[in-house]
Amino acid sequence: MKGTWQTNSGSGVAVPLAIGAAVLAAAIAGPVAAAVGELLRALVIIAMVVVVLAVAATGVALALRLRHGPPRALPRRVFGPASVHAAQDRTQPRALPARQEVHLHFHGVTAEDVAAILADVNYEDR
Numbered sequence: 057m058k059g060t061w062q063t064n065s066g067s068g069v070a071v072p073l074a075i076g077a078a079v080l081a082a083a084i085a086g087p088v089a090a091a092v093g094e095l096l097r098a099l100v101i102i103a104m105v106v107v108v109l110a111v112a113a114t115g116v117a118l119a120l121r122l123r124h125g126p127p128r129a130l131p132r133r134v135f136g137p138a139s140v141h142a143a144q145d146r147t148q149p150r151a152l153p154a155r156q157e158v159h160l161h162f163h164g165v166t167a168e169d170v171a172a173i174l175a176d177v178n179y180e181d182r
Contacts, residue, residue: 162170 162173
């Protein structure tokens with residue numbers, strides 16, 4: 057004689073496992089949902105900060121543009137005969153301008169080297 061507690065279906069273990077899995081999922085779902093909510097909240101705050109900084113930077117750029125005007129074009133250099141002549145003049149020793157003081161520091165230079173340097177200076181215009 058079979059009791060009411062015995063069944064032939066074999067699902068006696070599956071039902072408690074399903075109930076245990078449902079309880080476990082409910083226990084885990086609460087903290088996971090809270091973590092996902094906090095993550096979304098943090099992402100919204102970060103996005104708002106980025107938008108505010110972008111608007112502020114745009115305002116500063118516009119204010120600077122209005123205050124200083126458009127950037128000026130750099131002057132073009134003309135490489136013609138005048139610049140070649142100027143380059144040739146730089147190779148010649150230059151005379152010191154009138155009434156200009158020269159204060160020299162020769163650290164680690166011998167007296168003979170100083171004499172050679174000073175011999176190259178043109179003092180005719182003084």
